[in-house]
Structures are given as C-alpha cells and as structure tokens.
Amino acid sequence: MPTVILDPTAVSSPDLWTNVGGANKVISVNLPDDEATTRIQSTTPGDTQYFALENMPANANVINSVVQTSRASESAADASFKSRIKTGLTDIAGATNALTTSWVNYDDVWATAPGGETWTVALLDDTELAVEHVSDTGQFSRVTSMYLTVVYQTDDGEQFLMFLTSWLPPLIAVASHGLGDREIAWILRKMKVRPSDKWEFQKIKRAFILRPRFVFT
Numbered sequence: 001m002p003t004v005i006l007d008p009t010a011v012s013s014p015d016l017w018t019n020v021g022g023a024n025k026v027i028s029v030n031l032p033d034d035e036a037t038t039r040i041q042s043t044t045p046g047d048t049q050y051f052a053l054e055n056m057p058a059n060a061n062v063i064n065s066v067v068q069t070s071r072a073s074e075s076a077a078d079a080s081f082k083s084r085i086k087t088g089l090t091d092i093a094g095a096t097n098a099l100t101t102s103w104v105n106y107d108d109v110w111a112t113a114p115g116g117e118t119w120t121v122a123l124l125d126d127t128e129l130a131v132e133h134v135s136d137t138g139q140f141s142r143v144t145s146m147y148l149t150v151v152y153q154t155d156d157g158e159q160f161l162m163f164l165t166s167w168l169p170p171l172i173a174v175a176s177h178g179l180g181d182r183e184i185a186w187i188l189r190k191m192k193v194r195p196s197d198k199w200e201f202q203k204i205k206r207a208f209i210l211r212p213r214f215v216f217t
Contacts, residue, residue, distance in 0.1 A: 001153050002153075005147050006053045006056070007031060007147050008026050008029055008051030008053060009052050009054055010026060011025050012050035016042065016048060025040055029146045036103075039143060041140040041141060043133065053128065056125055060152045061121070061153050063151075064151040066119055066149075067149045074140060075142065076140075078139055080136070081141040085127060086127065086129075087113050087127045090113075094106075095108070096134050131143050
C-alpha cells in the first residue's frame with residue numbers, strides 16, 4: 001500500500017512560536033531535517049503553533065494509518081512539549097515528552113480522527129498539526145520538522161482486487177477446478193466490474209487461480 005508524507009503548507013492560528021534561522025516557519029519545520037539550522041521554538045507554557053497540511057493524493061481512498069512526527073530538542077534541562085492534531089474544531093494532544101538537548105523524533109499514532117471518527121481522505125484534508133510548549137519557562141522547546149505519515153489504499157481497483165484475492169477464490173474452489181478468460185469475464189460482468197486494461201485483467205485472472213485446498217471434517 002502507498003505511503004505519503006504530508007508537510008505543513010501554511011501557518012494557522014494560534015501562531016505563537018518564534019521562527020529561528022529559516023526564511024519562514026513553514027520552511028523551518030519542513031523536511032529535510034536540519035535541526036539547529038532552522039527551527040521554531042517557545043519558552044511560554046501553553047503556547048501552541050499550528051500548521052495547515054498538504055492534501056492527500058487524488059487517488060487516495062481508504063486510510064490505514066496516521067502517524068504524526070515531530071523532531072524536537074530543548075535548549076537546557078527540564079523543557080517538555082507535546083504534539084497536537086486538529087480536524088475542524090476538534091483538537092487533541094498526544095503525550096507530554098520530556099526533551100533532551102539531542103534532536104529526537106517523537107511519534108504520535110492517531111488511530112482515529114480527533115473526534116473519534118474513522119479517518120477519511122476528507123478529514124485528513126481538513127487536518128492541522130501543532131506543537132505545544134508544556135514547560136519550563138526560560139527553557140526552549142525546539143522543533144525542526146513536523147509532518148504526518150499516512151498509509152492508504154487507492155481507488156484504482158486495489159479494493160476490488162483485495163476482495164478477489166481474499167474471498168472469491170475459496171468460493172470458486174468449491175465449484176470449479178479452473179476458469180478460462182471467458183468464464184472470468186462472465187463473472188466480472190455479473191459483478192458489474194470492468195478491468196481498466198489488459199494488465200489489470202491479468203491481475204484479476206491470477207486472483208481467480210488462487211484456489212486453496214479445502215478439508216471438510
């Protein structure tokens with residue numbers, strides 16, 4: 001299944017952290033990581049910095065996993081931060097992370113959208129990422145990159161082929177010892193499915209060939 005990294009595209013509100021080194025805050029937190037060269041930082045507990053994200057690819061369909069990564073460090077001992085994610089008006093936070101002076105990737109796995117919904121492309125396209133400085137006043141929380149990694153499925157027949165591979169071959173194995181092109185085409189017509197090209201038809205044909213052995217007890 002394909003994977004995409006969604007980078008920040010614009011600063012959103014609240015806009016409270018300070019930009020250091022980069023031409024702007026978006027550049028400072030986008031990949032590749034350049035750590036101390038460009039970053040955003042804050043010393044005020046509760047200050048949060050939000051960013052709008054890139055949209056999902058046009059062919060995305062089902063969302064399998066969503067992980068937020070923030071690469072962060074502290075200027076001195078006892079600083080901490082947390083990542084946040086917002087969809088629409090619903091905003092949730094990850095765990096509070098005690099920072100070190102070394103740059104470290106902190107991952108938050110978002111099993112569902114902030115409102116508890118199953119992730120969809122539409123929800124991801126309305127998602128913003130943020131980081132919040134938790135403590136300590138006088139010590140900087142620093143972030144040099146922030147992004148969302150999404151594993152997804154496409155709408156180009158992948159779902160149909162997964163169905164064929166998982167469920168249809170066992171059913172066919174009960175009733176048939178083999179299928180030719182004509183039989184496969186007939187079943188596809190009955191299912192109101194048309195392969196997009198000869199290559200896709202060959203993939204479907206291979207799925208029909210997978211016929212596991214059945215043992216009845």
